Amino acid sequence: MMPPTIELEGLEVQLGGRTILHGLTGVLKSRAIGLLGPNGAGKSTLINTLLGFHKPSKGSARVLGLDASANGKTLRELVGYMPENDSFIAKMSGVRFVRYMAEISGLPPDQAMERAHEAFVYVGLGEARYRPVGTYSLGMKQLAKLAQAIAHGPKVLILDEPTNGMDPPARKRLIELIREIREASDICLLLSSHLLRDVEETCDEVLILRNGKIASICNLVEERRANRKFLELETVGVEATFTAALETLGCECAIFGNGRIKVVMPDSVEIREVFKVAADRGVQIRRMNHRRDSLEDIFLNAMEQTGVADGRI
Amino acid sequence: MAVYKRKYNPYTGPLTATWPRFFVLTRYAFMDLFKSRFFVLLLILAIVPNLFFAGYIFIANNKTVQLLMQIRSAEFLSVETQYFIIIMMVQTNVAFLLNCWVGPVLISGDLTNGALPLFLSRPFSRADYVIGKLAVLGILLSAITWVPCLLLFGLQSGLARNGWIWSHLWMIVPIILCSAIWILMLSLISLAVSAWVKLRIVATGVIFISFFIPAGLGEMFNAIMGTYWGALLNFSYMFRIVVERGLRDPSRLLGLMGRHEIPVPAAWAVMICVCLFSLFILNARLRAREVVRG
Structure with missing residues (x-):
């Protein structure tokens, strides 16, 4: 295990x-x-x-x-580690920098070179791999850091x-x-x-x-x-009878006052059933937010x- | 991998042994150093004096050339321990200059851009890092100190004959031992200073200062207090004491104490203490994350 x-x-x-x-x-x-x-x-x-x-x-x-x-x-x-702050060797080209790090992780030089190229192409810096890392933009430096973190296959x-x-x-x-x-x-x-x-x-x-x-x-x-079905309702009408009816369907309800109700619905209940219960109880649904x-x-x-x-x- | 097949693949190949991985640092450092024309020029200049020393040994052992050059005094051209002391002093000073240039290059590049966490987040310790960098300076400074000195010793042995080698064989140990402590001290000072100040140019300046300022303070102390112990702060002088005593007589390498002179054990102790202090600084500064107290 x-x-x-x-x-x-x-x-x-x-x-x-x-x-x-x-x-x-x-x-x-x-x-x-x-x-x-x-x-x-x-x-x-x-x-x-x-x-x-x-x-x-x-x-x-x-x-x-x-x-x-x-x-x-x-x-x-x-472990492959991508630090938060700037971490690179400015004068080295991107691919050499990644190769260097891969070799320190234990890859033989030829394998490290191959993996460095693969990692650079993979992160989308293939075109810039021979440029010194110090000349990269901030986003490119982040990608170079990711390349060095994955090159040795952690x-x-x-x-x-x-x-x-x-x-x-x-x-x-x-x-x-x-x-x-x-x-x-x-x-x-x-x-x-x-x-x-x-x-x-x-x-x-x-x-x-x-x-x-x-x-x-x-x-x-x-x-x-x-929480696949999670409703936020704003209603006008008698909240207590409405929520009681919803609870008979298996919903969990919380009343927050001023007609605001939160409903957690089980998988078996569809939203149309909520509308039906509201209509039966004479409750108007002024706003409904359906989200998880x-x-x-x-x-x-x-x-x-x-x-x-x-x-x- | 073809570019159109961009996909992450885990690595399943072989791995190198753990212990020699510090050589990766050494190898890359040498590759970077030899890209610099200035470094290559410095290295050539550092080796040039050995050619003159070799020429001197050749002339000293060749009667025909002596006659052609109209040199009549044989004593003027004797190659004995004093000559090797001169070689050692010249080459160790050259080593100091080269060390001032190379040492900061090795570490400051890693520290200024915060690359240390990348090294240390791998199966690679701080000791591996320091050993990897020390190996660069060790190899480089050896190549211009004790290695050429031993080659010149071999040249003299080959040309002098008459059992010269057997009567001077003891010199090999002090040559290697004295060079080793000098190289170690220079390397550790330069790495410690570079780790401390981080900026390369500043580090070069501080390495210079770390040799000359203490020596000056030591002289002031001597003048004010009427003593000679202030010379302990003059590292070059300490090395000179060790070399001169070491090469004058092997039996006096670790024990001789002249009047009004720093004893040899004290000179060794100073150099060892400087090495330990440098290691202390390296231990404090070479960390993956700096912790601000308070």
Whole structure:
């Protein structure tokens, strides 16, 4: 059985005399994990700890069953890392830079050269591969960083704010690439971002951090499945009888006053049945918003909560 | 892979052994260095004095050439330990100049653009990184210090005959040992300074200063306090003490203490302490992520 992608057991990290991560505990089993949180929540610190750059002051962190502190070198053999900040060797040509990094990861020189070219063409920088990396635009540098992270064929791909500084088409292309990489192999993905859409489009499970604590661990696949039919209604009429009738159909209802009702519908109930119940009870539906519970809702909900025992919602 | 088949493929090929991966850094550094014409010129200039030294040895052992040049005093052309001390001093000074240029080039390029996390997120430690960079300076500075010195020793042995080699064989150890500590000290200082200041030009300047300013302060200390221990801050002088004592008599390599002179063990201790201090700086500065305290 494959070990969980990430296991955290009371992980505490102190840097410069301050506690950055406060006893994180959680198990993330999905192949594509998103790391969300506002600035300063501890996302990059967690990634750096998983890479062995920071030693935990308490607890442990494991990636694919390997302890980040005790088995750091073995773990890093499996990892491809795309850092958030500028990380390149300015005077090297793009393809030489990626080849260099692949060789350090253990690829023989000829294989490293072949993989560097493949990676560069794959990320869409084939035309620019012989130019020095220092002359690349910000978006191109991001793609070069992705190329060096995948050239050696890692089992775990860690992407720290991959779409930073990219224009919308470039961002879309990068997100597509990440999804392709995920689907083309058995690679595990850990993507840190403060952009909810990036995480929503690429990840199956999300770990939300706030002030160095776990605000939420949420399985997006299950959430999407569970909240397929989610209605926000604005009504005029007797709300109580209307919601009682909906509940007999198996719906869950919440009344917020002024005719505002939220309805979670089971798979068996169609929207037309809601209209029929409203007509039967003489309730006017003035506005209907049909949507599923988005990551934004989950994120905002997690940010509003003051504390959750195990962080799972 | 054809361009139209753009698809991510996992790597399933062989991997190289883990321990020699630091040579990747060394190999790439040499490739980059030899692209620079200025470096090639410096290297050639660093090797040129050895040709003069070799010419001198040839003349010293060739009576015909001596007669042609009308040199009559045989003592003037003797090749003994003093001659090898001169070779060592000249070549180690040349090594210092070359080190000032090469050392910062090796590290500053990685640090100014934050490439260190990319190295250290791989199965590659900080020690591997430092060893990889040290190997560059070690090979380069060896090629202009003890290696040519031993070649000249071999040349003299071949030309002198009469058992010269057997009576001077002991010189090989001090030549290698003294060069090794000098090369190690130079390399570590230059890497530590480069890691500290990051900017290449500034690092070159600071390496220069790190040799001359302490020496000047040491002289001031001597003048004010009426002592000679301030010379401990003069690293070149410490090396000179080690070389001169080492090459004068092998039995006195680690023990001799002259009057009003820095003892040889103290000179060795200073150089070892400088190496350790440089390692301390490298340990503090070469980190994947800098942590700001407070």
